[in-house]
Structures are given as structure tokens and as C-alpha cells.
Amino acid sequence: MKTYRQSAILDLVSRQVVRSQNTLRRQLAARGITATQATISRDIKELGLVKRAADGAYQKAQIETPSPTVTGDRVRRAVVASLCRADRVQQLLVLKTDPGQAQPLAFALDQAAWPEVVGTVAGDDTILVVMRTAQSARILERRLGRWAQG
Amino acid sequence: MKTYRQSAILDLVSRQVVRSQNTLRRQLAARGITATQATISRDIKELGLVKRAADGAYQKAQIETPSPTVTGDRVRRAVVASLCRADRVQQLLVLKTDPGQAQPLAFALDQAAWPEVVGTVAGDDTILVVMRTAQSARILERRLGRWAQG
DNA sequence: CACAGACTTGCATAAATATGAAAACCTATC
DNA sequence: GATAGGTTTTCATATTTATGCAAGTCTGTG
Incomplete structure (x- = not known):
């Protein structure tokens, strides 16, 4: 209902x-x-x-401009600073960032070297994150969402 | 005051x-x-x-996003102008374009904001389009094909 | 100065929205 | 089917926002 x-x-x-x-x-x-x-x-x-x-x-609300709040580790800061949207299909995450911010965020993700993250491919404002399982993708998606939204 | x-x-x-x-x-x-x-x-x-x-x-209020008709038409023009080939694997589309045309075409696709398109990653002459389902990927593949061939 | 016309603000209150707490409803488990 | 735990909904009401109208302010004119 x-x-x-x-x-x-x-x-x-x-x-x-x-x-x-x-x-x-x-x-x-x-x-x-x-x-x-x-x-x-x-x-x-x-x-x-x-x-x-x-x-x-x-x-409908528009994408909110990220707040400059600075807390936590590098990925988190990068997410807060430039992540606009995160979408998931199976074990794939597609992250949209502000223009030109995909590379730095992807770099931060790579550096974090989380075991469930198989790898990333970054363009200008989009990152494809390949996760090991749909399950772990879901978890990461939610975590990113929480960070992005404050 | x-x-x-x-x-x-x-x-x-x-x-x-x-x-x-x-x-x-x-x-x-x-x-x-x-x-x-x-x-x-x-x-x-x-x-x-x-x-x-x-x-x-x-x-502050955001700027309105342009109408889907306009952006959709833009995608078609971009496709006609620069798409060479489209390949599909499951829900993924790999588009080959003329050299240097991947970014503009991907941009047009992003702007169109079709709900079935989860996101795109573009290099120089290749775009990876992640669709929500293999089904929708098939449909987009066919549509792009029609456009590209006139 | 006195006055008209156009704006801006405050007052009082109407209208709209949010929320604590209880009730109703689901779902799974024994 | 009884019970626990969770979610959703309602009721009653507190909080927040909008607005008609009167008063105040500013500017240009005779």
C-alpha cells in the first residue's frame, strides 16, 4: 500500500x-x-x-550540492565531496560524481583496497566499481549513500 | 535593508x-x-x-532539467554522427565511436537520463553503458542500430 | 511642506505541516 | 492460534508558514 x-x-x-x-x-x-x-x-x-x-x-528534489563536511577516512571524504549518485546492478556499482572528480574518487577507492572491491574503471564523472558479489555491492551502495547524504 | x-x-x-x-x-x-x-x-x-x-x-532551488524529448533527440544526433558499432553482453553495451567522440556521446546519453540506463563510462572511442537489465540493453542496442544505419 | 503612489514591514491569525504516542497491521516462530 | 518484534497508520496537537490588512517608509511632484 x-x-x-x-x-x-x-x-x-x-x-x-x-x-x-x-x-x-x-x-x-x-x-x-x-x-x-x-x-x-x-x-x-x-x-x-x-x-x-x-x-x-x-x-522532486534535485541532487543536493555536497556539503564540505570533513570526517573519516579518505574515501569517505572523497565521497562526501564529490559523489552525486550511486546505482547498483547485480555486483556492479555505477557512481556519478561531479565533473572531473571520478578519477580522484576511484583512486581513493583503489587505495582503500577493500577485498570485496575487484576493481574500478573511471571516466570523467562516472566510476564503474566491480564488486565480488551482489551482496557486497549492496552493502557498499548503502554505505556510500549514507555518506553522501550526510 | x-x-x-x-x-x-x-x-x-x-x-x-x-x-x-x-x-x-x-x-x-x-x-x-x-x-x-x-x-x-x-x-x-x-x-x-x-x-x-x-x-x-x-x-537554493536548482535549475530545471531540460525536457527528455530534447535530450533524447540529442542522443539520436550524436549516434548518427559518431557511432560505429554497438556490442552487447548481458546488461552491458559497448559502443565504439569515431576517435574522440566517446565523451560527447556518453554525455548526451547521461543527459537523457533514461531510467534503464544506470550509467556510462567513456574513454576515447569506447563507451561502456550499464543497463538495468539485459532486456533493456537489447532494446537500446536495437534502437542505436536503427539510428546509426539511417 | 503636503500629498499621491509604490514598496516594505509588522500584527494577528489562518492555513499548512510535523510529530509523540497509541492503535492496527504483518510476519515469522513456537 | 498465541506471542514477539517490526512496520505502518491514525489521532490529537504542537510547530511552522502564509497572508489580509493597517501602518510605516520612501520618492517624486506641485
Whole structure:
């Protein structure tokens, strides 16, 4: 239910200007989905939506500019500084970085020499990380995500 | 006054996580700027700031991403202009381009932001495209083939 | 100076959003 | 089917944000 409702929210929000959670609630109701404002508030939070002050409309969030927070080891700092997005397919991770930052981040990853990391290939703003297993890829993906998002 | 206050707001918001207009009011006060929450609400609207639901932090709004139609067409032109060959292994596509054309074509692919495309890594005349599934890779392979051959 | 017109701000309050705590609901285990 | 542990949802309400309207400010004009 939750997933279904949340994707309906994304859909509604992408199609029209939605200014309040109550409006959203009514629109969902029209699609046969019942929920309270409280639930919708939490959905919006989980979906990472954003509310534009200019017109009060909800919108999908953009990639946030990385904060210059400096903590932890080198990989972590590099991730925080330049990782935009991480995607996983099976045992492969595709990392998107700020322009020109793929090489330094990949280098940091190589240096870390984690055993589950088989190797990396870096372009300008994309790194392909080959992991030994889908399982370990999933773990790394999550760790990177946590770091990137503060 | 207004301009000065608004630029102070932008500054504060870029330096730290500000979750409410009242916090902002206090921070402004600490800088010797007095204003009510009402005024700040109006400022935020004028500045076009955005409030992330995820953590309630205010943020500068991002630039809109261009429409998929436009970028999709760009990919087609890039393919017609420089794709030599496309090979597929499972969910991976290896594209061969004219010398030096890998980067621009990969860039166009990235911009298009097709959901099935997890990411790309480009060298000089070779691009590795990671697709979400072998199925979608097959479809893209065929599409590229059609485009490349006229 | 007195006044008009355009902006900006504060006040009071309406509207919208977030959240603690309890209830309802799931899922797996004995 | 009873129980534990987890997740999701609601209710009630606190917190936060927006806004109509009146007052204050600024600028140019006669």
C-alpha cells in the first residue's frame, strides 16, 4: 500500500501543481487511496520531495550540492565531496560524481583496497566499481549513500 | 535593508542547516538584522528557496532539467554522427565511436537520463553503458542500430 | 511642506505541516 | 492460534508558514 501510494504521489506531483498535503489527500482519495495528512507528510519526507517557496508547489528534489563536511577516512571524504549518485546492478556499482572528480574518487577507492572491491574503471564523472558479489555491492551502495547524504 | 537581509539569508542557508524561519530570525538578529517571521517568509518566497522534506532544511532551488524529448533527440544526433558499432553482453553495451567522440556521446546519453540506463563510462572511442537489465540493453542496442544505419 | 503612489514591514491569525504516542497491521516462530 | 518484534497508520496537537490588512517608509511632484 505504502509503495503504491507513494508512487501515486510522485505521479500526481509531476503532473500538476500541488500546494498542500490536503489537496494531495483529496487527489489520492479520487484515485481510491485513503490516507491522512500525517501519513502524507511522512511520505513526502521519505520521497525526499521539496516545497518551492515561490509557488508552494511540491517537487522532486534535485541532487543536493555536497556539503564540505570533513570526517573519516579518505574515501569517505572523497565521497562526501564529490559523489552525486550511486546505482547498483547485480555486483556492479555505477557512481556519478561531479565533473572531473571520478578519477580522484576511484583512486581513493583503489587505495582503500577493500577485498570485496575487484576493481574500478573511471571516466570523467562516472566510476564503474566491480564488486565480488551482489551482496557486497549492496552493502557498499548503502554505505556510500549514507555518506553522501550526510 | 531588504536586499541586505535577503543576501544574509542566502548566506546563512548555504552555511548551515536551517529548518525554520524562526531559527533564521534569531540568526539574523545575531547579525544585527531584525525582522519578523512574516517578513522572512516573504523573503524566502522571493529568493525562490526550497524546503527539503527530508530534513526540513532550506536550500537554493536548482535549475530545471531540460525536457527528455530534447535530450533524447540529442542522443539520436550524436549516434548518427559518431557511432560505429554497438556490442552487447548481458546488461552491458559497448559502443565504439569515431576517435574522440566517446565523451560527447556518453554525455548526451547521461543527459537523457533514461531510467534503464544506470550509467556510462567513456574513454576515447569506447563507451561502456550499464543497463538495468539485459532486456533493456537489447532494446537500446536495437534502437542505436536503427539510428546509426539511417 | 503636503500629498499621491509604490514598496516594505509588522500584527494577528489562518492555513499548512510535523510529530509523540497509541492503535492496527504483518510476519515469522513456537 | 498465541506471542514477539517490526512496520505502518491514525489521532490529537504542537510547530511552522502564509497572508489580509493597517501602518510605516520612501520618492517624486506641485
